Each structure stands twice: as C-alpha cells, then as structure tokens.
Amino acid sequence: MILVYHLENKITEVVSRNNQEIKFDCKGAISAGLIRLAVAFPDEKIVWCHSAYKQHLALEKIEALLHHNKMMLSFRPKSNNFFDNSIGYVEESLFININKKVSYPTWQMSSYVGVIHTSVLNAVSDRIVCDPDFDYYLSSLAKLCMPLGLLCYSEPQLLKSVEIIDSPATASSFTLFRFVKQHYKTRWVFLLAFNLLLYERKILFYPFISALFTKRRFNNNINIDEIVVNSSRVITDKGTIDVIIPTIGRKKYLYNVLKDFSKQSLLPEKIIIVEQNPEPFSKSELDYIETEKWPFEIHHIFTHQAGVCNARNLALSQTISEWVFLADDDNRFDADLLKEVFQKIKKYGCKVVTTYYPQIGERKSHHKVIQWPTFGAGNSFLKKTILQHVKFNMALEFGYGEDSDFGMQLRNQGNDVLFLPEPSILHLKAPVGGFRTKPIMRWHNEKIQPKPSPTVMLYLITHNTKQQNLGYKTVLFFKYYKYQKSRNPFQYFKVFNKQWKQSVYWANQLKIDS
Template sequence: MIVVYHLENKITEVISPENQKIKFDYTGTIAAGLIKLAVAFPDEKIVWCHSTYKEHLAVEMINTLLHHNKMMLSFRPKSGNFFDNSIGYVEESLFINVNKEVSYPTWQMSSYVGVIHASVLNLIGDKIVCDPDFDYYLSSMAKLCMPLGLLCYSEPQLLKSVQISDSPTTASSLTLFRFVKQHYKTRWVFLLALNLLLYERKILFYSFISALFYKRRISNKINIDGIVVQSSRVVIDTGIIDVIIPTIGRSNYLYDVLKDFSKQSLLPHKIIIVEQNPEPFSKSELDYIATENWPFEIQHIFTHQAGACNARNLALNQTTSEWVFLADDDNRFDSDLLNEVFQKIKKYGCNVVTTSYPQKKERILHRKVIQWPTFGAGNSFLKRTILQNVKFNLALEFGYGEDSDFGMQLRNQGHDVLFLPEPLILHLKAPVGGFRTKPLLRWHAETIQPKPSPTVMLYLITHNTKQQILGYKTVLFFKFYKHQKIRNPFQYFAVFNKQWNQSLFWANQLKIDS
C-alpha cells in the first residue's frame, strides 16, 4: 500500500508499504504523481489523503474496504460534494444525492481521502488529462470509468472520524459548466444555464460561454476489462436460496417458470408463490402445485388483495434461506442460472445483483458488470439479512417506481446494486400482464390530471435533491410540449404548472398515507 499525502494540489509526502518515506518528485500535479507511483508499484493500492486528515486516515481498513481491484473509494467529510447541488439540474440519477452515512455508489469523488489500485491507473494512464485540480481529475475519472465497470463509492470508513473542522473546497460555477460540457451532451450546458436562471435567478454568462470552448471527454480509448476481479469478501456461506413470485392470472406462464426452476443445476430451497385474485369468491388456478411433484418446497399464498407490492412483502416475510431471488411469473432462463449468479456474487463480493432482463429480440445495451442506476423487482438476488428493514412501499401500488424505491432503500443502508450482463433472464412481457385489475386511483376523477404520475413524483421527492426535481420538471415541460394541443408556450406553461402542482399534492398525500 502506497499512501500519498497532499496539500494545496501538491504532493507533500509518500509513504511505502514498509511505512517508510519514498523519495519522489513532488513538483507535478497530484494526478500525475499517482500515475508515476502506479507505474513504480503496479501491484499496490494507491491511497491519497489531505494532510489535514493524516491522523484520521483509517489505514487498517483499506484492505477490507477495497476488497477487489476494480474499485475506487473516496470520502468527503461534512455535507455536500465538490460539485454543489447545481449538478442535479443536469443529472437525475441516484449518484447525485450521496448518503454520507454509508458506503454509497457515486462518481463524485473527493481529494480528501481515497484509494484505487495501481492496475486501474496504469490502464488509464494519459487517457484522462491530469488536471491540476485533483477533485476534478478524480470525478472525471469516475464519471468516465463507471460505465466501463469501475465500481466507485463514497466510503465513510476511510476516516476514523468525520468530525473535522476543515472546510472542503467547492467547485466554482466556471468549473461546474466545464465539467458538464466535458462529460455530458452539449444540450445540458444550455439546460444548466436555463435552470439556474429560472430557479435561482442566476445569469452565469461567462461560465456558460467559456464551457463551450472545451471538448467533450470520451472513454472509448479506456479499457479496464483486463483487471482481474476476485473479492476477498465472503458473502456466501450455505448458498441456499428462496424464490418469491407474485402472480395473477398467468397460470400457464408460471408453470413454465416452475419447470425452469426444476431443471436448475442448483435447486432453490423454497419457492413462495403469492397468487392474487380480487374477485371475492375466486379460487386458486394453480392446481399443478399439488398435483405434480416438484424438487423443492412450494409455499402457496392465495389472497384477494391485488397488488405486486403487497404480494412481494407477504412473500419476503416467509423467506428463511441465506439468499432471496425476486422473480416474476413470466420469466424464462437456462438451467444454470442460479449457479452462475452465485459465481458472480462470489467474484464481486456483493449483496445485491440485478441480472440482464431483455425481452425477445431486444437489443442488449450493457455488457459489463456495472453499478446499476435502478433495481429489478423481477430479476434480482439479495442476501436475506439485508432485507430486515426494507419493504415494497404500498403507496406505490399500481403505480410506477416501486422497484426503484426498493433499490434506494437498499442503497441507503449501504448495499449497492450491481448489474450482471450474464446470465440473462428473458422477460416475456406476457400479454395478460401489467395492471390487470385496472384499479381506480384517487386522482383519476380530477379535472386537472397530475403530471407526472404521483407515484413517480413520490419517488422524486423521497430520493432526489431539490435541483434534480426542478431539472426533471424542465425536461418534462419540453418533452410533453410537442405532444399536446396547446401551441402557445405561455398558455401551456400555466397548464403544465397546474398539473405539476396536482402531482405534488397527490404525492404528498401518498407519503402521508404510507
């Protein structure tokens, strides 16, 4: 392990694995210094730490936290990040609103303390400009490399104490606009300027114009696939798994799913099926559960209460095995699915994975293991011990976003969601699927219909920053303008605001009810 201490964008001290000082040319940028050290020590972890935090660096935790080589960890004490909340006007992903209390996925890296393996730096080399501003360089690296499979986290355990009086620096508006131009499509520079004008009454003309002269940074010359991943964490003990499947009116599809499970090289311990039928005198349609022999236990729950959120919560309460597979009743998969997923979980040392979930003939877009920006309620594997304090939000029943909300509950407890491109699960999207019971939601009778859906709004106000919500509002305005009949933009804006406020009202009602 090589530890680099720095102050005022200059390296001040380098400590070797033997806790000895290393003679080093301290005159260049910190970023360039890290790359030189990575070349000299290709098998070491490279740690950086602001001199102010030298006594607070948890050196003894580094090997445990960076449990495989394709990771990058950092931590910025106190609230906020290098880029202030204005970055939310540009990006609505979960990587913006960082929970500083737990290990949390984000590209927003910090110069104050962090660690990366030398093999990553050696593959990146000079493909990313070694900016004098170390915070900018680290965030740029993470932003470019996360889609390539580099797993990046805000990690509070890097410091023994976060109650430190030093005030971390924040990017200027000039730096913010530059970053947006170099890492997003150009239209986001214009949207950032527009949002700052609309919601903060700021006219940042110079920052806006200056950003337009920068070229976009691209990652197509960076390849980190050669880094071998083998986690030192032990996350699987017994390897026993329960499966939960909510179903309604899909007996034939469910039968095929059970047959696929019966052919698994690693059989599930128990499959919990929650069958719903809202008709008051209806009975189960799943006779084959009792009439056929199955190589696993099937626990069948029949309920007249429709809704996938309630069904999944009922099933989660019945799980007893080490792992849980959230499945759906119109999935198809190969016989080695469970075994292959467990091999990937061991490799990456993770507690939550979501598999590739394409429909027939759908183009496969993601082919690397990456930090997933959402969550799949029909194609995810989780360690049961992390499910004790999470559940599907019944306020989102029959709406949209219940799976994303569930994923955010997991992340806010320190459990990232990794996407596995292989093995894949085929999603048939059965024609009798969807909200087959056609529930009448409370706002359906309103003269002014909410936009977006109140369940979507509930997710936004629960998990996103104020700037992310307002940025979403701006994009939604432009997105729907071309699809509605009112051509006068001022008249449409008045109508749109009423719809937005209606959505906010009902989202808050759902929040109160839940």
C-alpha cells in the same frame, strides 16, 4: 500499499504501509504524481489523504474496503460535495444525492481521502488529462470509468471519524460548466444555464460561453477489462436460496417458470408463490402445485388482495434461506442460472445483483458488470440479512416506481446494486395477468390531472435533490410541449405548473397515508 499525503494541491509526503518513506519527486499536479507512482508500483493500492486528516485515516480497514482491484473509494467529510447541488440540474441519477452515512455508489469523488489500485491508474494514464485540480481529476476518472465497470463509492469508513477540520474546496461556476461540457452532451450546458436562470435567477454568461469552447471527453479509448476481479470479501456461506413469485392470472406461464426452476443445476430451497385474485369467491387455479412433484418446497399463498407490493412483502416475510431471488411469473431462463449468479456474487463480493432482463428480440446494450442506476423486482438476487429493514412501499401500489424505490432503500443501507450482463433472464411480458382490472386512482376525477404520475413524484421527492426535481420538471415541460394543441408556451407553462402542483400534492398524500 502506498500512502500519498497532500496539501494545497501539492504532494507533501509519500510513505509505505509501515510508514517507510518512499523517495519521490513531489513536484507537479497530484494526479500526475499518482500516475508516476502507478508506473513504478503496478500492483499496489494507492491511498491519498489530505494532510489535515492524516491522524483520522482508518488504515486498518482499507484492505477490506477495497476488496478487489476494479474499485475506487473516496470520502468527503462534509454534507456538500465538490460540485454543488447545481449538478442536479444536469443529472437525474441516484449518483447525485449521496448518503454520507453509508457506502454509497457515486462518481463524485473527493481529494480528501480515497484509495484506488494502480492497475486502474495505469489503464487511464494516457487517456485522461492529469488536471491540476485533484477533485476534478478524480471525478472525471470515475465519471468516465463507471460505465466501463469501475465500481466507485463514497466510503465513510475510510476515516475513523468524520470531524470537519477545514472547509473542503468546492468547484467554481466555471469548473462546473466545464465538467458538464466535458462529460455530457452539449445540450446539457444550455439546460444548466437555463435552469440556473429560471430557478435561481443566476446569469452565468461567462462560465457558459467558456464551456462551449471545451472539448468533450470520451471513454471509448479506455480499456479496464484486463483488470482482474477477485473479491476478498466472503459474501456467501451455505449458498441456499428462496424464490418469491407474485402471480395473477398467468397459470401457464407460471408453470413454465416452475419447470425451469426444477431443471436448475443448483436447486432453490423454497419457492414462495403469492397468487392474487380480487374476485371475492374465487379459488386458486394453480392445481399443478399439488398434482405434480417438485424438487423443492413450494409455499403457496392465496389472497384476494391484488397488488404486487403487498404480494412481494408477504413473500419476503416467509423467506428463510441465505439468499432471496425476486422473480416474476413470466420469466424463462437456462438451467445454470442460479449457479452462474452465485459465481458472479462470489467474484464481486456483492449482496445485491440484477441480471440482464431482455424481452424477445431485444438487443443487449450493456456488456459489463456495472453499478446499476435502477433495480429490477423480477430479476434480482439479494442476501437475506439486508432485507430486515426494507419493504415494497404500499403507497406505490398499482403505480410505478416500487422497484426503484426498493432499490434506493437498499442503497441507503449501504448495499449497492450491480448489473450482471450474464446470465440473462428472458422476460416474456405475458399478455394476461398484470393488474387485470385497472385500478381507479384517487386523483382520477380531478379536473386538473397531475403530471407526472403522483407515484413517480413520490419517488422523486423521496430520493432526489431539489435541483434534480426542478431539472426533471424542465425536461418534462419540453418533452410534452410538442404534443400540445396550443403552441402558446406561456399558456402551456401555466397549465403545466398546475399539473405539477397537483402531482406534488397527491405524492405528499400518498406519503402521509403509507
């Protein structure tokens, strides 16, 4: 392990893990210094730390925190980040609103403290410009490499305490616009300027014009596939797993799912089926649960209360194994699904994974293990111990976003969600079942219909920043403008604002009632 201490964008000291000085030419940018060290030490962890935090660095934890080589950790001991909240006008993803209390996935890296393996630096050494602004360089590296499989986190455990010793540097308006131009499509530069004018009454003409002459950075010439992943974290012991399946009106499809489970090379301990039928005097139609023999326990719950959130919460309360598989009643998969998933879980040392979940004929768009920006409630595997304080939000019942909300609950407890391109689970999207009878939402008879759906709005106001929601509002306005009968933008904006306010109102009502 190599420790690099810096102050005022200059390296001040380079030492080994046992505090032995490493002779090194400290001139030039910090980023360039890290690259030179990576060339000299191709199989080491490099820790960077602001000199003010030297005594606060939790050196004893770093080996366990960076538990495999394809990771990058940093932490900024302040509520804000290098890029201020204006970045939310550009990006709606969960990587923006960082929870500083837990390990949290993000590309927003910090110069104040962090760690990376030298193999990553060597892979990008001649692909990413060594920017003199260290914060900018680190965030650019993470932004470009996260889609390639580099796992990046804000990690508070890097410091023994989060005492703020000085005022951390922040990006200027010029730097913000330059970053957007270099890492996003050009239209986002225009949208950033428009949103700042619309919502903050800021006219940033010179940063906007300057950014337009900046060349975009791409990651298609970066290859980190050769970096070996072999986590030192022991994540599983018994390797037992329970499966939960909510179902409604899909007898034949569910039977095929159970048959697929019966052929598994690693069998589940228990399958919990929550069968829903809202008809008052209805009975179970799943006779094969009793008439056929199965190589696992089946716990069958029959309820007249429809709704997948309620069904999954019922099932989660009945799980006892080390792991839980959130499945669906119209999935199909190969005999080695569970075995292969556990192999990936051990390899990456992660507590939550979501598999590739194609429909028939769908082409694969992601081929690497990456930090997933959403969550799949029909194709995810979770460690049982992390489920104690999470549940599917009943306010989102019969709406949309209950799975994404559940994923955010997991992340806000420090559990990232990794996407596995292999193995895959085929999603048939069966034509029967589902909601069966379409529920009537409370806002159904409102004269002004909410837009977006209040359940979507509830997710936004719960998990996103104010700027992210306003940026979403702008995009939504332009998205639906072309479908309007009236081409008067001012008239449409007036109507749209009323619809937005209705959505906010009903989202808050859902929040109160949940």
